[in-house]
Structures are given as structure tokens and as C-alpha cells.
Amino acid sequence: MVANTPVLTVDNINPNIRDMEYAVRGRIAIRAEEIRDQLNNGEQLPFKAVVNCNIGNPQQLEQKPITFFRQVASLCENPELLAADKEAIVSQLYPSDAIARARKLMSMIGSSTGAYSHSQGVAGIRQTVARFLEERDGHPADPNHIYLTQGASSGVQSILSIMTQNNQTGILIPIPQYPLYSATLTLLGATPVPYYLDEDSGWSLDVASLEKTVNDARSNGTDVRALVIINPGNPTGQCLSEDNIREIIEFCAKAKLVLLADEVYQTNIYEPEQRPFVSFKKVLRDLNSPVELVSFHSISKGMIGECGRRGGYFECCNFDEGVMQQLYKMASVSLCPNVPGQIMVDLMVNPPRPNDPSYPTYNDEIQGLYESLRRRSKKLEAAFNKMEGVTCQPAMGSMYLFPRIRLPAKAIEEAQKEGLAPDAFYSEKMLEATGVCVVPGSGFSQKEGTWHFRSTFLPPERLFDDFCQDIQRFHNDFMAAYSS
Amino acid sequence: MVANTPVLTVDNINPNIRDMEYAVRGRIAIRAEEIRDQLNNGEQLPFKAVVNCNIGNPQQLEQKPITFFRQVASLCENPELLAADKEAIVSQLYPSDAIARARKLMSMIGSSTGAYSHSQGVAGIRQTVARFLEERDGHPADPNHIYLTQGASSGVQSILSIMTQNNQTGILIPIPQYPLYSATLTLLGATPVPYYLDEDSGWSLDVASLEKTVNDARSNGTDVRALVIINPGNPTGQCLSEDNIREIIEFCAKAKLVLLADEVYQTNIYEPEQRPFVSFKKVLRDLNSPVELVSFHSISKGMIGECGRRGGYFECCNFDEGVMQQLYKMASVSLCPNVPGQIMVDLMVNPPRPNDPSYPTYNDEIQGLYESLRRRSKKLEAAFNKMEGVTCQPAMGSMYLFPRIRLPAKAIEEAQKEGLAPDAFYSEKMLEATGVCVVPGSGFSQKEGTWHFRSTFLPPERLFDDFCQDIQRFHNDFMAAYSS
Numbered sequence: 001m002v003a004n005t006p007v008l009t010v011d012n013i014n015p016n017i018r019d020m021e022y023a024v025r026g027r028i029a030i031r032a033e034e035i036r037d038q039l040n041n042g043e044q045l046p047f048k049a050v051v052n053c054n055i056g057n058p059q060q061l062e063q064k065p066i067t068f069f070r071q072v073a074s075l076c077e078n079p080e081l082l083a084a085d086k087e088a089i090v091s092q093l094y095p096s097d098a099i100a101r102a103r104k105l106m107s108m109i110g111s112s113t114g115a116y117s118h119s120q121g122v123a124g125i126r127q128t129v130a131r132f133l134e135e136r137d138g139h140p141a142d143p144n145h146i147y148l149t150q151g152a153s154s155g156v157q158s159i160l161s162i163m164t165q166n167n168q169t170g171i172l173i174p175i176p177q178y179p180l181y182s183a184t185l186t187l188l189g190a191t192p193v194p195y196y197l198d199e200d201s202g203w204s205l206d207v208a209s210l211e212k213t214v215n216d217a218r219s220n221g222t223d224v225r226a227l228v229i230i231n232p233g234n235p236t237g238q239c240l241s242e243d244n245i246r247e248i249i250e251f252c253a254k255a256k257l258v259l260l261a262d263e264v265y266q267t268n269i270y271e272p273e274q275r276p277f278v279s280f281k282k283v284l285r286d287l288n289s290p291v292e293l294v295s296f297h298s299i300s301k302g303m304i305g306e307c308g309r310r311g312g313y314f315e316c317c318n319f320d321e322g323v324m325q326q327l328y329k330m331a332s333v334s335l336c337p338n339v340p341g342q343i344m345v346d347l348m349v350n351p352p353r354p355n356d357p358s359y360p361t362y363n364d365e366i367q368g369l370y371e372s373l374r375r376r377s378k379k380l381e382a383a384f385n386k387m388e389g390v391t392c393q394p395a396m397g398s399m400y401l402f403p404r405i406r407l408p409a410k411a412i413e414e415a416q417k418e419g420l421a422p423d424a425f426y427s428e429k430m431l432e433a434t435g436v437c438v439v440p441g442s443g444f445s446q447k448e449g450t451w452h453f454r455s456t457f458l459p460p461e462r463l464f465d466d467f468c469q470d471i472q473r474f475h476n477d478f479m480a481a482y483s484s
Numbered sequence: 485m486v487a488n489t490p491v492l493t494v495d496n497i498n499p500n501i502r503d504m505e506y507a508v509r510g511r512i513a514i515r516a517e518e519i520r521d522q523l524n525n526g527e528q529l530p531f532k533a534v535v536n537c538n539i540g541n542p543q544q545l546e547q548k549p550i551t552f553f554r555q556v557a558s559l560c561e562n563p564e565l566l567a568a569d570k571e572a573i574v575s576q577l578y579p580s581d582a583i584a585r586a587r588k589l590m591s592m593i594g595s596s597t598g599a600y601s602h603s604q605g606v607a608g609i610r611q612t613v614a615r616f617l618e619e620r621d622g623h624p625a626d627p628n629h630i631y632l633t634q635g636a637s638s639g640v641q642s643i644l645s646i647m648t649q650n651n652q653t654g655i656l657i658p659i660p661q662y663p664l665y666s667a668t669l670t671l672l673g674a675t676p677v678p679y680y681l682d683e684d685s686g687w688s689l690d691v692a693s694l695e696k697t698v699n700d701a702r703s704n705g706t707d708v709r710a711l712v713i714i715n716p717g718n719p720t721g722q723c724l725s726e727d728n729i730r731e732i733i734e735f736c737a738k739a740k741l742v743l744l745a746d747e748v749y750q751t752n753i754y755e756p757e758q759r760p761f762v763s764f765k766k767v768l769r770d771l772n773s774p775v776e777l778v779s780f781h782s783i784s785k786g787m788i789g790e791c792g793r794r795g796g797y798f799e800c801c802n803f804d805e806g807v808m809q810q811l812y813k814m815a816s817v818s819l820c821p822n823v824p825g826q827i828m829v830d831l832m833v834n835p836p837r838p839n840d841p842s843y844p845t846y847n848d849e850i851q852g853l854y855e856s857l858r859r860r861s862k863k864l865e866a867a868f869n870k871m872e873g874v875t876c877q878p879a880m881g882s883m884y885l886f887p888r889i890r891l892p893a894k895a896i897e898e899a900q901k902e903g904l905a906p907d908a909f910y911s912e913k914m915l916e917a918t919g920v921c922v923v924p925g926s927g928f929s930q931k932e933g934t935w936h937f938r939s940t941f942l943p944p945e946r947l948f949d950d951f952c953q954d955i956q957r958f959h960n961d962f963m964a965a966y967s968s
Contacts, residue, residue, distance in 0.1 A: 004774045007709055007742050010806035014648050017814055025603055026818035031601075047592055055819075059598035067564070074562035077824075078554045079578070092573055093565070114543035116784075116791040118517075119509055150634060150794070161671075164498050183817045187645075225491055258491045300600075307600040308823035310634070322494035330501055332509035333667045334637055335539075339792035340561075340824045423609045 002096040020186045022179050023443020028427055029054050030396045032437040047435035051467060053455040056399040058305030066304055066365050068098055068358040069347045075102035076113050076343055082106065095357045119332040121148025121313070122339070123243040125346045129313055139285035145316045145324070148345055150337045152264045152298040155314040157184050159260060159294050162327060163226055164190040170222035172213065172257070174205070176402065176444035176452070178234040193217045193224055196447060199404065202393050204239040205229070207247045226258040232265040232277065232397025233327040235378075235444050235454035239275040239396040245283045249291055251412040251439050254307035259284075262313070267302040270374045275396050284317060293317040299344045301399065303369040308350075311341025376457040376464055377401070381467040382474055387475045399456050402441065407451055411482035423451040429478055435468040490702070506663050506925020512911055513538050516921040535951060538921045539938040540883040542608065542789030546944040550788055550849055550861035552582055552842040553831045559586035560597050560827055566590065580839045589827055597823040601814040605632025605797070606823070609830045613797055616833035623769035629808070630718055631836040632829055633820045636748045638780040639798040640669050641776050643744060646740060647710055648674040654706035658689070658739070658935070660886060660928035662718040676909040677701045677708055680931060683888065686877050687722040688714070691731045698739050703840045708804045710742040716761065716881025719928050719938035721861075723759040723880040729767045733775055742776040743768075748796070750884040751786040754858045759880050770800060777801040783828045785883065787853040790832075795825025813845040860941040860948055871959045883940050886925065894967035907935040913962055 010018065023029075031054075036050045052060060060063060071094050073437035075081050078242050081090050083102060088097065108124030109117065120126065126143035134142035160181075163169065170193040173181045177194075178250035185192045195213045197203040210227075217224050228249065232239045240248075252259050261280040269277050284293050298312035316324065351366075352359040377395035384392035389406035407415075415425030430453075431437050441452030459467040494502065500786050507513075513536075515847035520534045534545060543549060557579050565574050566587060574583065592608030593601065604610065610627035617625035633639035644665075647653065657665045661678075669676045672968075679697045681687040694711075701708050708945050714734065715724045724732075736743050745764040768777050782796035800808065833852075836842040860916040861879035873890035891906050899909030905926035914937075925936025929951050943951045 004772075006776055006802065006804045006807070007740050008647065008776060008807050009804050012649050012812060013646050013810060017646055017810055020813060020817065022817045023812060025819070028815075055600065058761070059596040060594075060600065062595070062956055065563070065596060065598045070562045071564070074558040074565065077550070077561055078558035080551070080555070086577065089573060089576055093577075094569065110544075111546070111790065112543040112549060114549045114790045114792050116539065116544065117539045118515050150822065151819070157818075162501050163492065165496050180817060187817075210553065215865045256491050290490075292490055292492060293519060304596045306596045307818065308596070310820075310822040319489045319491065319494050323490070323492050323497060326494060326497060329504060329506060329510075333504065333506045333664060333671075334641075335509070336792065336794075338634065338794035338822045338825060341822060 004288050009368060013094050016187045016189055020183045021443070022183045023439050024040055024055055026192065026443060028424070028431055028439065030438060031428070032431055035431070035435065045435070045468070045469065046433060047470070050084070051459055052436060052437050054439045056301060056458065057307050058308065058399075058458050061458045062457070063305055065306065065345050066267060066362065068352055069304065069306070069344060069360050071098040071106065072101045072347055073340060073343055074314060075099060076105055077340070079112070081155070081378070086175060087324045097352060097358050098355045101347075105346060110341065113343070117336045117342065119328065119334075119336050120146070121342050123406070124347070125342050127313075128346045128350050133281065133315060137279055137282035137285065139282065141315065145319070147314050147316075147327070147331060148337045148342050149312045149326070150341060151300060152156060152296040152308040152312045152314075153180055153311075154263065154338075155296050155312060156244070156260070156262070158330060159314065160184050160190065162330060163258065164188045165223070168193060168221060168223045170224040172210070172224060172227040174228065174230060176235055176446050177228070178230060178262070179443060180411065185423065189441055191222050192351055193222060194445065197236060197238075199393060199447070202396070203236040204231055205240065205244060205248065207251050210251065211255065222338070224257065226260055227252055227260065228260045229280070230262040230278075233270060234262070234265065234398050235400045235439070236403040237395050237398045237400050237402060239277060239306065240267060240395065241275065242278045242283060244277055246287065249280065249284055249287060249289050252291045253289055258294070261293060261295045263295050264298040264301045264385075266297065268399055269397050270377045271394065271396050277397070281315065281317060290318055295318045299341065300350050302349055303342075303373070304368045309332065309341045309344050310338060313345055343433055357441055370410065372461050373399075373457070376461060380455065380457040380462060384471060387472055388479050390475070395457070399458060400454050401457065402444075402452050402454050405451050405453065408479065408482040410484050411478070423453055425479065426451070427453050430471065433474045433477070435472060436467065460475055487502070487734075489783060498669045500673055504667045505927070506667045506675050507923050508539055508799045509928060512908070512923065513921060515912070516915055519915070519919065519940065522894040529919070530904060530917060531601050531954070532569045534573050534576065534919045534921060535943055537851060537921045537942065538949065540785060540940055542883075542942050542944065543791065543792050547853065547942070549787055549790065551844065553581070553790070553828060556589065556831055557824060557827055559583060561824070562588055563596070568924065577622065580618040581836060581840045581842050582670060583947045585831075588823055589830060597827070598872065601820045601823055601826065603632070603812065603820050605821055609826050612754065612830045612834050613744050613799075617765065617799060621763055621766035623710045623766065624777065625799060629636070629803070631798050631800075631811070631815060632826050633798060634821045634825060635784060635796040636746065636796045637664055637800075638781040638794075639760050639796060640664060640744070642814060643797070643798065644674065645670050645672055645815075646807070646814060647742065648672045649707070651675060652703060652707045654701050654708040656694070656708060658712065658714060658717075658927065660719055660930050661712070662746070663927060665712055667928070677706060678929065680897045681717070681722075683877060683931070685935070687717055687720040688878070689724065689728060689732065691735050694735060694738065698741070710744055711736055712744045712748040712765070715764075716752060718746070718749065718882050719878065719884045719923070721879050721882045721884050721886060723753060723761060725759065726767060729762055729764060733768055733771055733773050736775045737773055742778070745777060745779045746814055747779050748782040751885055751928040752783065752857065754861050755878065755879050755880050756946050761881070765799065765801060774802055776803055784827065787850045787857070788828070788832055790828050793828050794822060795828045797829055816827065829911070836858045857883075857941070858947050860945060864939065864941040864952060867956060871956055872963050874959070877946045879941070883942060884938050885941065886928075886936050886938050889935050889937065892963065892966040892968065894968055895962070905935075907937055910935070910962065911937050914955065914958050917961070920951065920955060
């Protein structure tokens with residue numbers, strides 16, 4: 001009967017959405033959820049829990065939030081707690097600097113966290129971000145060029161959207177890349193222009209080969225207008241040197257490219273002596289470069305890991321004023337980023353200082369998390385490098401490792417039979433054997449004929465040795481099963 | 485010098501963004517911000533404050549948040565408050581049902597509000613929404629068909645995006661309409677198909693003329709696939725009768741249209757006896773209709789007005805399962821809606837019940853807000869209808885009135901000289917004279933040759949008479965100045 005066929009079918013929806021891929025929460029992650037339900041229903045499986053290493057989601061894996069941040073957040077939520085008649089009780093629960101900060105934030109916000117803010121974010125919070133950037137980089141920052149966002153993803157989506165003039169618009173994205181970029185470009189109907197990171201030299205970026213990529217794409221008619229850099233790298237975990245950053249900016253000036261710097265892992269740095277984080281903004285201003293830069297940051301990463309709150313910001317440098325007005329109009333249609341997320345941005349960029357009552361606790365928490373993350377990154381790197389046919393580049397930054405796996409011919413054959421990429425086949429087997437959920441390299445793209453997977457190193461430290469051993473044991477069994 | 489011309493200019497950005505219009509935070513609202521800054525800098529103006537009636541943002545205009553909701557929110561933010569050793573102090577600050585609800589929510593959320601949730605939203609919260617819908621409508625609701633969102637706007641944007649196959653895809657939008665719809669369709673490159681609400685019969689919807697609109701658009705090659713209904717109306721404030729809803733659904737079945745029901749004002753009902761709110765879902769299921777329906781709701785409206793938190797949900801009925809999977813993939817790219825917003829959705833749809841300790845306060849607050857809103861809506865309606873050349877349809881629902889203004893020829897001429905729509909000219913003059921910021925009817929579209937403006941009735945009650953008088957005085961002066 002005609003009336004019962006739906007108007008909307010997979011065949012007639014937005015074809016860009018149909019074509020979009022996002023493996024971080026794709027097939028394997030969905031299967032992991034099913035397995036979690038099976039375990040919750042008491043089914044017996046070879047493991048007791050699903051361990052989500054598919055996504056950088058620290059607080060899902062027992063990481064505690066930063067005490068001071070949540071104290072301030074809870075005070076801002078409940079205006080009663082800031083009322084004068086509650087002061088005696090509230091001061092038993094909250095340190096004085098948390099109360100003072102909450103009052104200051106509420107005066108910046110003006111009325112209530114329940115009101116829409118300015119579409120760019122609360123002016124006072126953008127000023128706090130600007131001061132942080134000035135201290136970090138030693139160069140001025142303008143609050144009017146800062147947009148608070150619902151996380152870095154939504155900022156990236158807005159910027160890619162405004163840059164897309166038509167389907168010839170090309171954006172350079174690294175391979176391997178965090179699939180937010182490819183998915184968003186697919187949705188927008190823009191042209192991703194892949195450039196390759198060099199695994200053998202620690203996933204470094206070679207400007208000469210980048211230049212060739214741009215020239216080739218342009219001679220094919222693609223209007224290449226921007227370069228996406230993820231630094232520290234996702235999924236690859238490298239951290240760019242200042243020299244490399246300088247070269248990249250100079251190349252963008254020469255090649256007329258906007259630079260999109262995804263710097264959300266700027267505090268996740270595990271070899272700070274050899275490879276500290278240097279921001280693109282600092283080098284840009286040091287060079288007095290006219291290159292248009294957008295730098296993205298987030299409250300979801302670092303030691304804070306406040307993923308659930310959806311907060312972040314981006315800063316635009318050297319942008320045309322008319323384009324900035326269009327950006328504002330675009331932001332205004334979504335009214336404003338969520339205010340609790342904005343509050344957390346303020347706290348991230350302006351944490352307790354050495355003489356504040358909350359500083360000792362804050363500092364212990366941050367340092368403890370940092371040291372633990374560093375230990376875990378190095379331990380997992382070592383574990384991978386001990387596995388047969390596996391090599392893993394150094395963990396310099398971010399929350400991920402991206403080991404290369406060399407799979408036996410029989411495994412590749414078996415994968416093909418099931419219609420899966422070999423690393424997807426491998427990752428599914430890992431999930432079914434251990435409960436560990438990783439993302440296959442094919443979800444990020446990779447050099448043809450190579451196979452990888454991405455894993456976080458976020459499982460809690462008390463379980464970390466078992467976690468490494470589970471993967472190693474699975475790998476040995478897998479290699480044994482498929483070796484001819 | 486070539487290196488200094490920016491890559492991105494207004495001429496080469498996404499043309500759809502350039503073409504997009506959003507008057508609610510447009511030119512006049514931007515001017516209102518400038519005036520607020522002038523006042524803050526001590527400048528003398530004919531008024532003491534800017535009154536933002538351009539947007540339904542109750543907590544910006546002194547409305548207090550619901551005590552219980554914020555108590556629970558603050559407990560969820562700060563895990564310390566739920567620790568056993570703090571119970572004695574915390575119970576002096578929080579009623580037992582707020583503590584119990586926070587514990588329940590935290591167990592549903594699983595780990596921390598700082599973790600990414602399921603991309604559709606926390607399963608337990610979707611179950612709460614489903615129970616609310618079942619109680620409201622007397623029909624089953626499936627948590628798997630419910631998506632928690634960052635407010636209704638983001639839900640609407642997702643649904644319109646998935647529906648847009650190409651630029652022939654047509655979506656019926658009411659005139660006048662909340663400009664989120666036109667702006668989003670412009671961004672997506674889809675075709676808005678306007679249909680007119682009839683002002684003289686209280687902004688009612690005439691199905692016969694709707695049918696003609698659909699047939700005309702289809703014969704012009706537009707693939708009309710959905711009908712947007714805003715009920716209660718924005719900017720128009722009407723509330724549809726159950727008979728009218730039934731007709732509309734039957735028409736959608738016949739004409740093969742998906743129904744998008746923006747029902748965010750479902751509790752803002754000011755003539756509950758004559759014109760109660762009836763949901764499209766209820767009538768759809770009563771009719772056992774196969775029509776595909778999406779219904780949107782939000783925490784930003786109602787008596788709650790938690791705009792700053794960005795939360796809401798939509799429910800899909802009768803959708804193809806494959807399309808639902810594509811919708812999930814799309815949601816997963818943005819990872820999840822913010823968890824504090826999700827918590828507020830849970831509280832909105834499952835508030836304290838009559839025997840709960842917090843019920844008396846909750847009920848007083850909600851009833852107080854409701855009665856006050858109703859009084860203000862009727863007072864503003866009466867004030868408008870007393871103004872020369874102004875007629876205003878009854879305030880049945882939502883947070884807005886949309887009076888029609890008949891302007892003297894000289895005012896229209898003057899507006900044309902300044903390149904403004906006559907109602908934009910009028911609204912700017914109102915802002916400069918009174919500090920009251922409204923949105924001109926031209927920002928919502930309107931029948932040609934008619935002029936309107938939209939105003940909220942949210943200024944606080946203690947200032948409301950002055951507010952009405954300020955507008956009346958301005959109007960008299962304006963009419964006197966431009967009458968020949």
C-alpha cells in the first residue's frame with residue numbers, strides 16, 4: 001500500500017550523510033555496546049568488562065574530575081549556594097577561592113547560567129582566554145577574535161563550513177587523520193586533499209611532499225585553500241618541532257593556504273624536553289606572518305578530560321573582518337555555546353595559582369594525572385613494540401598510539417572473505433577476545449598496504465598491566481591462528 | 485602585496501552562509517549590544533537599560549531558575565557532595581529528594597558527567613523521556629527513537645540536513661516563521677516552500693491552501709517532502725486545535741509529507757480551556773497514521789527557560805530503520821549532546837511529584853511563573869490593541885506576540901530612503917527611543933504589504949506596566965512624527 005512506504009529512505013536522504021564515515025563510534029564501537037549489554041545481562045564471555053580504547057574519554061575510565069573545577073561549576077549551577085545566608089555552611093564544603101571564582105564568573109555571565117549568552121560566548125570568559133593566550137605565546141590576543149564553542153568538533157565544523165565555497169574547495173588533511181575532518185568535508189561536499197605523514201620518521205610532516213600534493217591538486221582544478229594540522233597528532237601521537245612549524249607557516253604564506261591547527265592535545269606532551277608543545281600562533285606572530293590561522297582547543301582533552309560538557313574555543317588570526325562578521329551570523333543561528341561548557345573553558349585557562357588555597361590540591365591532581373598518563377603512554381608503546389610484526393612510533397603527545405601491524409596472508413584473506421579491511425578484522429577479533437575496543441587504522445586512512453589500529457592509553461593504572469597483557473595474548477593467539 | 489590579501493573573503497566563502505539571515509540576533513540586536521555598552525560606560529540616553537524582547541531568554545530578564553532542578557544539577561556537578569562523609573552537611577543544604585535524584589542520575593550516567601555519553605544521549609534519560617511521552621499521549625514511546633540534543637535548534641538542523649537530498653528538496657515552512665528554518669534551509673541549499681498562516685483568523689492554518697501550495701511547488705519541479713509546523717506558534721503565538729491537527733496529519737498522509745512538529749512551547753499555553761496543547765504524536769497514534777513525524781522539545785522554553793544549557797530532544801515516529809541508523813552515524817560525529825543539558829531534560833520531563841519533599845516549592849514556582857506569564861501575555865496583547873493602527877491576535881501560547889502595525893506613508897518613505905523595511909525602521913526607532921529591542925516582522929517573513937514586529941512578554945512583572953507604557957509612548961510619538 002502506497003501510504004505505508006516511508007517518504008524518507010536511505011536511498012533518498014542527503015547523499016553526503018550516507019557517504020560519511022566515522023569509525024571512532026562506528027561498527028566496532030557499536031558492537032562493543034552490544035557486548036556491554038550482554039555482560040550486564042549476565043552472559044558469560046572470556047572477559048569481565050568492555051574497555052573503550054576507541055575514544056579519548058578519560059572520565060569514562062575512572063579518571064576523576066579536577067576538584068576545583070567541579071566545585072566552581074556546582075556553585076554556579078545553584079545560586080542558593082552563593083546566597084549570603086548560606087555562607088557559613090557552604091564554606092565548610094567549599095574553599096574560599098572556589099567561592100570567589102564562582103562569584104566572579106556569575107558577575108561575568110551577568111544574570112544566570114540559564115540565559116543564552118552572547119553568541120560568541122561570554123565576553124569576560126573570552127577575555128580570560130585572551131589573557132591565557134598572551135601568557136602562553138607572548139603575543140597579543142583579541143577577545144573579539146575568539147569564539148567559545150561546544151567542543152573543538154563543533155568549531156571545526158563551523159570553520160570548514162564557512163570555507164566551503166563549492167565542491168571544488170579543497171582542504172588538505174593528514175593521512176592518517178582524525179575522521180572528524182573527512183566526515184565533515186564529506187557532509188559539506190568539499191574535496192579532501194590527503195597528504196601523508198611519514199611513519200618511519202615518527203609521523204613527521206615533509207613540506208616538499210606537501211607542496212607537490214598542493215600543486216597536483218591545483219592542476220587538477222581543485223581550489224586548495226586550507227591545511228589541517230593536528231598537533232600533537234591524532235591518531236599518530238607525534239609532536240611537531242618548532243622548525244617544522246616555521247616551515248609549514250612559510251609554506252602556507254607562499255602557497256596561499258589558511259592554516260587550521262587542531263591543538264586540543266597541547267598539554268598532553270610526554271617528551272617535554274626533546275619535543276615541547278609550541279603553538280602555531282606563537283610562531284606565526286614571531287614570523288610576523290600574514291597567514292590566516294584558526295587554532296582549536298577543547299576542555300575534553302589535556303588532564304581535564306571534561307568531554308561530557310562539550311566546551312572549547314577557537315581563535316582566528318589575520319582573518320578578514322567581513323568574514324568574521326559572517327562567522328558571527330553563523331554562530332548566532334545556534335544562539336550560543338552551552339554556558340556550563342564556557343565556565344569550564346574559563347577554569348581550564350585560568351586555574352588556581354601558586355598562592356591560592358586550592359593550588360596544592362589542583363597541582364597534585366594535574367601532576368598526578370600527567371605523570372600517570374606519561375607512564376601509561378610509554379608502557380603501551382613498549383608493549384606494542386614487543387609484539388610480533390608490530391612497530392609503534394614514540395608516544396610524544398595526545399592520548400593515542402597508532403601501531404603498525406603486519407598481518408599474515410591468511411588473516412588478510414579471511415578479512416577479505418568477510419568484506420572487512422584486515423585491520424578491522426583484527427580489531428573485531430580483539431574486541432571479541434578481550435573486550436578491548438580499538439579503532440582500525442582504515443578508519444583514519446593510511447598508506448596503502450599498511451595496517452594499523454588506534455588505541456588510547458587511558459585504562460586506569462591499576463589495570464594497565466593486565467590491559468597490555470590481554471592485548472599481547474590476543475595478538476599472539478591471532479598470529480598463531482593465522483600463520484600458515 | 486599579494487601575501488597580504490587574505491585567502492578567505494566575503495566573496496569566496498560558502499555562499500549559503502553569506503545568504504543566510506537570522507534577524508533574532510541580527511542588526512537591531514547587535515545595535516542593542518552597542519547601546520548596552522554605551523550605558524555601561526555612563527553615557528546619558530533617554531532610558532536606563534536595554535530590554536531584550538528580541539529573544540525568548542527568560543533568565544536574562546530576572547526569571548529565577550527552578551530550585552529543585554538546579555539543586556540536582558549542582559549535586560551532579562560536584563561528586564564530593566554525594567560522598568558519604570559529606571552527608572550531614574549536604575543534607576542541611578539539599579532536600580532528600582534532590583540528593584536521591586542526583587544519585588539516580590549519576591547511576592544512569594554511569595561514570596561521570598565529564599564522560600562522553602552515548603551519541604543519542606544517556607539511555608536512562610531517554611527512558612525517562614519515553615515515560616513522559618507515554619503519560620502525556622497515552623501511546624507507547626521507544627527510547628531508541630528519541631535523540632537528546634543540544635537544544636531544539638540543533639535537532640532541527642540535523643533533521644533538515646538528513647532530509648536534504650539536493651537543492652530541489654522542498655520543505656514547507658510557515659509564514660511568518662521562526663527564522664531558524666529559513667536560515668538552515670539556506671545553509672543546506674534546500675528550497676523553502678512558504679505557506680501562509682491566516683492572521684485574521686488568529687494565525688490559523690488552512691489545509692486547502694496548503695494543498696495548493698504543495699501542488700504548485702511540485703508542478704514547478706520542487707521535491708516537497710516535509711511540512712514544518714510550529715505549535716504553539718513562533719512568532720505568532722497561536723495554538724492549533726485538535727481538529728486542525730487531525731486535518732494536517734491526514735493531509736500529510738495523502739500528500740506524502742514528513743511532519744516536523746516544533747512543539748517547544750507546549751507548556752506555554754495561556755487559554756488552556758478553549759485551546760489546550762495537543763501533541764501531534766497523540767493525534768498521529770490516535771489515527772494510527774503512517775505519517776513520519778519528528779517532534780522537537782527543549783529545556784529553553786516552558787516555565788523552565790534553561791536556555792544557556794542547550795538541551796532538548798526529538799522523537800521520530802514511523803521512520804525507516806535504515807534512516808535511523810544514518811541519523812545515529814550523523815550524531816556520532818559530534819560525539820554527544822552536553823551532559824548537563826541532558827540532566828535538565830530528565831528533570832523537565834520528570835519533575836517532583838505531589839508527595840515528594842520538593843513538590844510544594846516546585847509547584848509554587850511553576851504555577852507562579854505560569855500565572856505571571858499569562859498575565860503579562862494578556863496585558864501586552866491589550867496594550868498593543870490599544871495602539872493607533874495596531875492589531876494583535878490573541879496570546880494563546882509561546883512567549884511572543886506579533887502585532888500588525890500600519891505605518892504612515894511618510895514613515896514608509898523614510899524607511900525606503902534608509903534602505904530598511906518599514907518595520908525594521910520602526911523597530912530601530914523603538915530601540916533608540918526606549919531601549920526595548922524587538923524583531924521586525926520582515927525578519928520572519930510576512931504577507932506582502934503588511935508590517936509587524938515580534939516582542940516577548942518576558943520583562944519582569946514589577947517593570948511590566950512601565951514597559952508597556954514605554955512602547956505606547958514611543959508608538960504615539962512615532963505616529964505623530966510621521967503623520968502628514
